[in-house]
Amino acid sequence: MPHKTYDAVVIGLGSSGGATLYHLAKAGLRVLGIDRFLPPHNRGSSHGHTRIYRQAYYEAPVYVPMALRALDLWHELERDTGRTLFENVGGLTIGKETDELISGALFSAQQHGIAHELLAIDEITLRFPAFSPPADTIGLFEPTAGVLHAVLCVQSHLEMATAAGAELRTNETVTAIDTAVDGVVTVHTGAGIYECGRLVVAAGAWAPRLLGLEASFHVTRETVSWFGCTLPSARAQNCPVSMIALHDGRMLYTLPDFGGGFKAGLHHSGLTGDAHLDHEPVSLIDSETVAKEVARYAPGGFGPLRESVPCFYTSTHDQHFAIGPLDWAPNVILAAACSGHGFKFAPAIGESVARMVQSLPTELPMDVFDVARLGAPAHL
Known part of the structure; x- marks a missing residue:
């Protein structure tokens, strides 16, 4: 059973998790991505062939800068992979x-x-x-609205992440997370134990139980x-x-x-x-x-x-995202609860979370997504 140490570990390799893994690897960090299935898969929230991209955001104007940045990053990913990921159909x-x-x-x-x-x-x-x-x-x-080819988007982020040095552990389920006072997070799975300085939980519908936040989602x-x-x-x-x-x-x-x-x-x-x-x-x-x-x-x-x-x-109760460090475990960063409208933002979320992992300021307004509003966990 492997026992390895990383700068960061990402749990969940769907749209946001894969993008986060890519931006961390691109920044030169030693990173590991873990998923209980083999992504891209159809068991979570990132499948379905195509997804809507839009900028005139009825939910709140705060999402618009993130949507604009995301489109720039989708185009960048298209150039890097040679794939068509976005179709501008309006x-x-x-x-x-x-x-x-x-x-x-x-x-x-x-x-x-x-x-x-x-x-x-x-x-x-x-x-x-x-x-x-x-x-x-x-x-x-x-x-300016259109369609994102969802499976290709997830696949492209993961391929670019591994090309930049990220390691993947797929078909592997996280069974426990231990946070230590010395700042080290230990992730236990059925196949290994992994230590890291920062943990990103982008596990979608599996995140609430994993973090003891069932009452918040x-x-x-x-x-x-x-x-x-x-x-x-x-x-x-x-x-x-x-x-x-x-x-x-x-x-x-x-x-x-x-x-x-x-x-x-x-x-x-x-x-x-x-x-x-x-x-x-x-x-x-x-x-x-x-x-x-x-x-x-x-x-x-x-x-x-x-x-x-x-x-x-x-x-979440307000249908805004939950992105940021946990109050009770600041070396654990949540990137989840996109409330049914998050796919389009994946590269911008990944870029922002990667900056949080590195203790760098984010370039997008993220305060509205503060995890503190969710309350304390039942367990961790």
Whole structure:
């Protein structure tokens, strides 16, 4: 059983963990990444073929600088790997003027000078015939939005990390974390013991139990579906990503067909889940719930169901991220709880967390994500 020492260890090698590992290795640190599966995999929160990228951020303007930095870093990763990771198809937000989805996006766009257009219903259906907006709604079109190829993004960060000297331990489960008064963190797995000066926990839905923070997070099992559409209006060259505020308070999101189908889901609509236990396929009822809304509001993308998969959201009470050192263990840094909207930021999160590991100031506003607001753990 190996017993090794590193400058830093990263637990969880999805979008944020892989990006953090890359930026640490790039900075010249001796780093180890651990994942209980073989990433990129479909058991966490970083799968699903494609993910939405946007800048006119309805959740809060504080995310905009991070989104801008992330896009620069995605392009940098594209240049370094020779891969196309980002597709600039644009983004369409649909809702009533008073809906947070519209008012928040408009506020962030105006605060940060993000290019946007406001569209009436007839303009939406003329320009983007895949969609059939709800009555009394308007559209906000964001030309800088688009799609990230999720699996390639995770794979690229991990490949670049190993090329820069990072070590990987996959299919290996962390069983315990010990924090010592001398500043050394010991990570125990079923296959080894690893010591480090700083530990980064980017374990998504597994992080709450690992850190004793079950009471501070809400893990839900969401459904993502793909439909075999046949209309050109739903294909990537003709169709933006979308977020549509429904009259019952839910939000439908869609991504265009890149060859694997028209992707859709209902944001934050899943039931409480447990990443340790929930391995069952998506039920027909859950798939039909998504299909019903696609047929109604994005009929151009509707067709036979090709696939439905589960995806875990790990959310805080305010649905803002949890990024930073733990008060009770400052040499342990949490990079998790992205609350269902974190993938797009992965390289910027990784860069910022890597700077925290090195005790350097972050170049992005991270105070809103302070882990102190979560409360003390039940155990560690």
